[in-house]
Amino acid sequence: MEITKRIEELREEMVESLKKFISINSVNPAFGGPGEKEKADWLEGLLRDFGFEVDRCDVRDDRGIWRSNIVAKIPGKNREKTLWIVTHIDTVPPGDLSLWETDPFVPVVKDGKVYGRGAEDNGGSMIASIYAGKALIDLGITPEYNFGLALVADEEAGSEYGIQYLIEKGLFSPEDMFLVPDAGNEKGDFIEIAEKSILWFKVMVNGKQGHASRPQTTENALRKGAHLITEIDEALHRKYSDRDELFDEPLSTFEPTRAEKTVDNVNTVPGRFVFYFDCRVLPRYNLDEVLSIVKSILDGRGAELEVVVKQPAPEPTPPDSELVAKLSSALGSLRGLEAKVGGIGGGTCAAFFRKKGWPAVVWSTIDGTAHQPNEYRRISHMVEDAKVFALLGIER
Numbered sequence: 045m046e047i048t049k050r051i052e053e054l055r056e057e058m059v060e061s062l063k064k065f066i067s068i069n070s071v072n073p074a075f076g077g078p079g080e081k082e083k084a085d086w087l088e089g090l091l092r093d094f095g096f097e098v099d100r101c102d103v104r105d106d107r108g109i110w111r112s113n114i115v116a117k118i119p120g121k122n123r124e125k126t127l128w129i130v131t132h133i134d135t136v137p138p139g140d141l142s143l144w145e146t147d148p149f150v151p152v153v154k155d156g157k158v159y160g161r162g163a164e165d166n167g168g169s170m171i172a173s174i175y176a177g178k179a180l181i182d183l184g185i186t187p188e189y190n191f192g193l194a195l196v197a198d199e200e201a202g203s204e205y206g207i208q209y210l211i212e213k214g215l216f217s218p219e220d221m222f223l224v225p226d227a228g229n230e231k232g233d234f235i236e237i238a239e240k241s242i243l244w245f246k247v248m249v250n251g252k253q254g255h256a257s258r259p260q261t262t263e264n265a266l267r268k269g270a271h272l273i274t275e276i277d278e279a280l281h282r283k284y285s286d287r288d289e290l291f292d293e294p295l296s297t298f299e300p301t302r303a304e305k306t307v308d309n310v311n312t313v314p315g316r317f318v319f320y321f322d323c324r325v326l327p328r329y330n331l332d333e334v335l336s337i338v339k340s341i342l343d344g345r346g347a348e349l350e351v352v353v354k355q356p357a358p359e360p361t362p363p364d365s366e367l368v369a370k371l372s373s374a375l376g377s378l379r380g381l382e383a384k385v386g387g388i389g390g391g392t393c394a395a396f397f398r399k400k401g402w403p404a405v406v407w408s409t410i411d412g413t414a415h416q417p418n419e420y421r422r423i424s425h426m427v428e429d430a431k432v433f434a435l436l437g438i439e440r
Contacts, residue, residue, distance in 0.1 A: 047435065050179040050182055063158060066151040066167060074200070095178075096181070099116075101209070114193070115194055121189070122189050126190035128216065130196060130393045131173060131195055133197055134199055173193055177437075187437035208396055218402055223407065224407075235384070237361040241326075242324060242354075248348045249316065256311045257311070280337060284334070299323070335351065
């Protein structure tokens with residue numbers, strides 16, 4: 045096909061654009077980063093140079109930081125309907141730098157992969173979607189529907205200033221189709237139609253600070269917190285143990301993920317300890333009930349509970365929906381694959397479309413290195429995914 049040949053010709057340019065994406069730090073401000081604006085400025089210029097119709101939808105967050113969203117389109121034969129490909133500009137922090145073999149913000153190409161923070165999550169898919177559109181423009185092909193790209197902010201911390209903001213602005217239609225390439229597998233035959241509920245909570249444990257040589261005069265908040273982490277972990281796993289084979293991780297998960305700094309010196313007993321849990325809960329369970337169990341454990345223990353993120357799972361996308369059928373057909377014709385549908389524990393922008401009752405699917409071809417040290421995107425996956433995106437744009 046002419047379109048797949050053009051995308052092959054753009055391979056090296058795609059690699060260079062992914063390297064540029066990685067080189068601009070866009071760590072979410074919720075995690076101490078600068079946010080999306082600098083990277084969005086570069087992306088906007090790239091899209092305009094390629095011939096997309098481009099709009100910026102920036103908004104200030106509660107820190108006063110500009111959060112940048114970009115909406116780009118190629119007008120289609122049917123102007124009343126849009127195929128949207130939704131990717132996110134922000135990234136998580138690199139984490140422990142000693143675990144990285146290279147600087148996370150200095151991209152490295154090695155063994156057919158591009159390494160760096162954001163390479164897989166979500167830069168590779170974003171670049172693939174942009175170059176799918178560029179190939180259509182270069183060949184003078186008018187897509188069947190509007191070919192739309194939404195490059196959004198804040199996905200890693202709840203999407204308040206990203207896809208939720210764009211939905212509230214009324215930029216999407218119930219007649220549109222929504223593809224979110226933010227999860228997948230190595231083969232590329234998995235189409236995600238469901239996500240678990242997400243619950244992040246924070247526990248603040250109070251004690252009494254003092255000299256470590258006289259522990260009888262103190263109350264060690266770190267020790268109290270360690271016991272509470274274990275109790276919460278065991279109680280939640282025991283209570284919510286059902287399996288649902290629709291999901292690639294069929295169990296609810298409850299992970300203690302973060303602890304805030306206590307004291308600077310070894311010989312002081314900390315009087316305060318703060319820790320966090322990330323819970324991915326099967327849709328059959330009620331998040332308020334999960335929180336009630338945590339509260340019962342903390343009751344009378346000198347600890348406070350704060351909900352950070354609470355997102356009950358929306359209804360799944362029907363497996364026979366239009367975009368599932370189109371994507372399955374494209375994977376069959378391009379790769380000879382028979383696609384399967386299922387659910388994931390990760391949270392994506394698709395959940396916010398589903399909450400509106402709009403079917404959305406999540407798909408990409410990835411090795412699963414998101415949030416890890418030495419994150420990478422395989423170049424062949426990025427290029428082949430661009431071909432799928434382009435084919436979706438021209439299929440009736």
